[in-house]
Amino acid sequence: MGYVTGAQRFDVVSVGDVASDVFIRLADDALDERVDERGRFLEIPSGAKIPFERGPTVAAGGSAANAAVAMARLGLRVSLAAFLAHDDIGFSLLGALHAEGVDTRLVHLDDPAHTNRDFVLSYRGERTIFVSREEFDYHWPHLRPSEVPAWLYVTSLGRGARRYEDQIAEWLGENASVRLALQPGTFQLEAGAARLARLYERAELLVCSSGDATAICGAPASDPAAQLSGLLALGPSTVVVVDDSGGAVASDGSTRLRVPPFPDSSAPLDKTGATDAFAATLCAALVAATGLAKALRRASLNFMSVSHEVGSQAGLLAGPVVDEQLDEVGEDFHATTW
Numbered sequence: 161m162g163y164v165t166g167a168q169r170f171d172v173v174s175v176g177d178v179a180s181d182v183f184i185r186l187a188d189d190a191l192d193e194r195v196d197e198r199g200r201f202l203e204i205p206s207g208a209k210i211p212f213e214r215g216p217t218v219a220a221g222g223s224a225a226n227a228a229v230a231m232a233r234l235g236l237r238v239s240l241a242a243f244l245a246h247d248d249i250g251f252s253l254l255g256a257l258h259a260e261g262v263d264t265r266l267v268h269l270d271d272p273a274h275t276n277r278d279f280v281l282s283y284r285g286e287r288t289i290f291v292s293r294e295e296f297d298y299h300w301p302h303l304r305p306s307e308v309p310a311w312l313y314v315t316s317l318g319r320g321a322r323r324y325e326d327q328i329a330e331w332l333g334e335n336a337s338v339r340l341a342l343q344p345g346t347f348q349l350e351a352g353a354a355r356l357a358r359l360y361e362r363a364e365l366l367v368c369s370s371g372d373a374t375a376i377c378g379a380p381a382s383d384p385a386a387q388l389s390g391l392l393a394l395g396p397s398t399v400v401v402v403d404d405s406g407g408a409v410a411s412d413g414s415t416r417l418r419v420p421p422f423p424d425s426s427a428p429l430d431k432t433g434a435t436d437a438f439a440a441t442l443c444a445a446l447v448a449a450t451g452l453a454k455a456l457r458r459a460s461l462n463f464m465s466v467s468h469e470v471g472s473q474a475g476l477l478a479g480p481v482v483d484e485q486l487d488e489v490g491e492d493f494h495a496t497t498w
Contacts, residue, residue, distance in 0.1 A: 164236065164448045165310035171236040171447055173266065173307075175328065176224025176315040177293060178242045179276035180249045183215030183432070183470060186283045200248065206255035206421040215282060216471045219249075219256035222276065223315040223345055226433045226472050230440035230462065231313075232261045235479045236447060239309070243270050244298035250275035251262075265308070270296045280432050282470060291346070298324035300331055311447050312338050314359060315442070316345020322355065329358035341365040341443040342396070343436070349375045353394060361395030365446060367439035373401045384409045388416065398452065402438050404431070406463035410495075412464065419456035419495040422464040433472025437461040441482075445486060453495040458482050 162280040165171045192203040192209055204210070220229065224242055232238045239292075240262050244250035246269055253275060257264050273294040281288040298321045314328060325348075332340060342363040348356055353376050360366065368391075377390025384401060388411040392397040400410040405421040441462040445455030462477055469475035477485070486493075 165298035167308065167310040168237045168238075168306040169237065169309065170263065170309040172228075172231055172311045172313050172341075172443070173239045173241055173309040174224045174228040174231070174313045174315070175241045175317075176222065176227075177276060177317050178220060178222040178225040178240070178244070178253060178289075179278045180253060180463055181218040181221030181280050181432070181472060183217065183282055183430075184282045185215045185430075185470065186210065186281065187213070187414040188259040188284055188425060191283065200286075202281075202288065208293075211327040215280075216474070218471050218473055220253045220260075220262075221278065221433075221472055223343060224313075225253070225257065225262075226315055226436035226476075227315060227343070227440035227443070228257070228262045229260045230437055230474050230476045231444045231447075233476050233478045234409040234441065234444040234482070236444055237263070239266050239307070241301065243268050243273075243298065245269065245273045245275045245294070246271050247275050249277060266301055266303075268296075268299075268301070282430045282432065285431060285467070287430060289432070293318035293320075293347070295320045300324060300327035303331075307446070308335060309338060309372050311341060311443065313341045313343070313443055315436075315439075317348060319347045319350075321347075322351065325356065325359065329362065332359075332362050339364045341439075341446075342368070343367045343439045344372065344376070353377065363396035364421045365398050365400070365443060366391055366394075366396040367400045367402065367435075367442060370401050370403050371437050374492075385416070400439075400442060400456070402435050402463070406434065406438065406460050406467065408438065408460065410456060411451060413454065416498055417453055417456060417495045418498045419453075419460050420493070422460045423489060424464050424468070426468065428464075430470045431467045434463045434467040436472065437466040456495045457486060457493060461485055
């Protein structure tokens, strides 16, 4: 893709918590499931010993790292701003990022905290993640003029990062040329929309799942038009809501688009990181000045590709492969207005 923006060094800086992800795969008959009005639940007998299939370990996981790797594979110049510890997990994480071509000069090594480590329970194509976040000394770095990116991509951060988020909002206020993509995570949703009001208002792109859209604006997943309207009311220029199958609805306030899931006959294997792949691929396309309708096609494809591999990054596609697969499926797969 080459240099797609006028930024001196980075097209995008991805900001958020990172972790080593350890995957645990269960056989399809290992557990019972229960579905009621509150949702879908796994039933684990107390005291049981449940056999599992050891899955991969993603050395550089978490939404910020997933997004950084996705955008680097798509040809952008990407840096990651994150916090690690001086431990083996942290150094392995740095090595994995370097191998993917992600710049790490904005990664801060903190001490004496431990690098985050998550455990991902993969069962029948869905995932349940056991998450623990360390209390890092979060602070926004001083960026040299050459390090100021064209876009900032802000995603999941821990409960202790509230002041850090304020610093990011203040920095964005001082750097009006930087465009913001926002993919809020668990603890940001927990804090409420008012807490991130400045980031929502500043965002050029807001991407979230339909469940997260309900948490942010209160509109139910059964009413996508209300979800888009509720999210736009917070101030972002363009909002995109992704469903569990990799389809999505989007709006810039004047036009509403809908993209179906990418056509594929096989069942998903593991959806961990699939929404990250969608959001990052969408952002990468917009960074490269691709229109929203075409960007949605690319994002849905990478969602499908990631969900057909175990692990959050194994299925992430390079830009030429995305082009080839979209050419193969043709224009029958496209976003439509509604």
